[in-house]
Amino acid sequence: MSSAFKDMAAIVSEHPMFAGFAAEHRELIAGCASNVRFDAGALLFREGEPVSRFYLIRYGKVAVELASPSRGHITIQTHQEGDIVGWSWIVPPFHSYHDARALTLTRALAFDGACLRDKAAADPEFGFVLLKHFSQLIAQSLERVQLQLVDVYGEVQSA
C-alpha cells in the first residue's frame, strides 16, 4: 500500500460523510480517489457535460454557477474546505446541470464515479451504504435550495 493511498484513506475516514462507513467500504472509496488541483477560474464541472467524479474540497473555494446571457454567472452556492461537491455522478444520465468553478486555487480529492459505480454494482451492500449517504447529501442540498427559493428575508419582519 503506497503512502499516498494511506493519506487518502485517512482523509476519507476523517470526513464526517464517511465516518459511518465500515473500514472496508472506506477503502473501496479511497481506492477510487486521486489528488487534483484547480487554478482560480478553472471549472470542476461544466453545465451539460458528462460528470464522472465528485470532489472533496481540501483547500480553496468553489462556486456552483448557472450562466445567463443577460446576467452573467449567477452563483447559487459556494463550497469550501471539507465540502463534498457533486452528486450527478450517481444519478443517470450522469450530466452536470451547472458549472462549478474554482474561485481560488483549489485542492481536492477527486473520486471516480465510474469506478465507484462498478464497485457498488459488485457489492450491493457497499452500494446501498454509498447511496444512503449521498441521498442525504442530495436531500440536504435540496432543502437548502428550497430555503433559498422561498426568499425568507423577503418575508418582512420588524426587528
Next chain:
Amino acid sequence: MPEAAAVADPMVPVPYRVLRQRREIDGVHTLDFEPAEGRTPFRALPGQFNMVYAYGIGEAAISLSGDCDDTKTIRHTIRKVGAVTAGLCSLGKGDSVGIRGPFGRPWPLDEARGADIVVVAGGIGLAPLRPAIYGLLAKRERYGRIAVLYGSRSPEELLFLDELKRWRGRFDLEVEATVDHTTGGWFGQVGVVTALIDRAGFDPDNAVALICGPEIMMRFCARELEHRGMSPADIYVSMERNMACGVGHCGHCQFGPEFVCKDGPVFAYDRVEPIMTLREV
C-alpha cells in the same frame, strides 16, 4: 387589591428625543434616542424590545439593537414595513417619540457561561442579536468559542457591514456571512445560512445557540443545529408576533400557551418547537 393610584399605566409612553439617525441599508434605519426630560437610566437586556410610538400614528414593537451597557441612549434599528415604522424612519435629530419598555425575556447570556456560543442571524434579525454580541464580547472570558453566522438575501442587504468586518478581524470570534443571491461583486459565501452551521467551530455538547430571523429560517437553523448534535433546550429563538401592549393584557401575541411579549420573545426551542411546526397557531 393593590393601591391603584400608585400604579403607572403601562400603556402610557415616556417621551424620548431622537439623538441621531442613520440609514443602514435600503429601508432600514438606526435611531438613537435619549430621554426628553432628565430621567433615570434606561436599563434593558439584550433581546428585549420596546414599544416605540410615532406621534399620532401608533406603536411598533422594536428590539433593542444597541449596547445595553449604555444606559443613557436607546438604540433601535427599524425596518420600514408599515405606517408606524415608516414614520419612525423619517424622524431626524431632535424629533420626539414615545417609548414604553423594555419588555420581554432576554437572551440567556448568564446561563450560557462556560459554553461555546453560536449566534445565527438572518436578515434584519442581526439587529436584535447585536446587543447579545456586545454582551458576549464585553465578558469574552466567560465563554468558549463564539461563532457569529449571518445570512442575508444579497450583499446589499447585509446589516452592520463595518461592524461585521471589525468583528471578523478579532482572533477570538468566528464571523461568517453568506448571501442567498448575488450576481457578482461579492467575494464572500453564497448559500443559505444553514450551510454555515455545518462548518462553524463549536462543541455541540456544550454550546448555546441564539437564533433570530424569519420563522422559516429559524426552524431550518434549529434543525441543522440539532443535526449537529445540539439539544433543543440549548437552542434559543426570538419569536415575532404582534406584540401590542407588551405586558400580557391585550392577548394579541399569544402563541399556544405563551404570551410572546412577556414569556418571550426569546424562547428555548424545545418549548416552542411543537407549535412552531403547526400552522396558524
Next chain:
Amino acid sequence: MGAIVKKPRVLDAAALGELFEALKAAGHTLIGPVPRDGAIQYQPIDGVADLPAGWSDFQDKGRYRLNETGEASLFDYASAPQSWKRYLHPPRLKLFSARREKGRIRFDDEAEPIPKYAFIGVRACDLNAIAIQDRVFIGNGQIDPHYAARRERAFLVAVNCSRAGGTCFCTSMGTGPRAETGYDIALTELIDDRGHRFLLETGSDAGESIAAGLDAAAAAPEDIDAAAAISERVAGNMGRSLDTEGLPEILAKNLSHPHWDAVAERCLACSNCTMVCPSCFCTSVEDTTSLEDGTAERWRDWDSCFSGRFSYVVGGQVRDSTRSRYRQWLTHKLSYWHEQFGSSGCVGCGRCITWCPVGIDITEEAAAIRATDEA
C-alpha cells in the same frame, strides 16, 4: 381562635331597598339587573323597583327569551347577555391624550373619575370570572390601573341562583351555583310560607359593615337550610355539562384534529362568544390625531381573537382561517389558560352558547374532540 364565622342574617324582601340605600350612602353607583329590550341587562339602577320582578328567561343554543312569570321573585333568571366585565374592563376607554409642545410630546394620563360601583346580583360563575380577570389584570406581573382602580372600589352583592339556565354548566367548572368566595354580601332569595326574604351572608369587612347597619336578624336554621336546598336543586338542574378531566392536555395535543374543520363550517367568526364571555379580555388600541389641533389620543377597545386583524403580523394574519380562530379561542379558554393563569378560562356561564347565532356549543365541541382523541 379560629376564623371568625359571620352568622348569616335574614333580610326581608321589603327591606332590600335599605341595602341599596346603604350602598348609595357609601358612595356606590348601583348596577343591577333590569329587564330591557327583551333581555336582562346589568345597568345603573336606582332601587328595588328597577329589578326584574316576575321575569325569567329561557336559554338554549342560539336562543334567549324573557318570560313574564307573574311571580314575586326579583332574581329568577340565569346569566344576562352581558357580564360585569363591561364595568370593570370597559369596552372602550381612552388611555391618554398627547400634544406636542415645542417639538416635545407631552403625555397626559387620563385622570378620569373612577366609578365606584356596587354590583347587585352577581352570580357565582361571574364572581369566578371576576377573579379570573383579577389574575389577568392585577396578578400577572403588570397591573392595569384602569381595571385595578374600578375593581378596588367595587362592592359585590352576589345573588345565588334559584334556577339553572338552559346553557348553564357551572357545576362542571367548579364555579357554582353557590357563591363561595369573592363577594362582599351574598343573598339567597327565599320565597315560601315563611315569606319573601333573603338569606344574607357577608364575605368581607366592607360587607359586614354594610350588613351591620341593616335591619336584618340572625337567620333561623330553616332559612339556612332552605337556601342550601335551593343551591342543591340548581346544581342538579344544569342545562349542560362539560367533562374537564384531562381536558387541557387533550385539547393541546389535538390542534390538528379534523373536528376543528367541522366547527369552522358553522362558525361565522362573528366574535359574539368573546364579547359575552365574562373572562375574555383581549383589546386593541387605536392611535388617532385630531385634525383641528393636532392632539393625539390612544383609545383601547375590546377586540376578539375572531376578528380579522387580531393576529396581524407584517405580511398577513397568522390565523387566517376561521378554523384556526375558533381553535385559538377554545384551546385558550379551556387549555392554555391553566398554564397562563392557573385555572380554566371558562366559568360555565353558558353565554357563548346562548349568544352564538349558529348555536355552536362549547361543551359539545370540547366533548367531540375528547371523544375522538387519538393523539
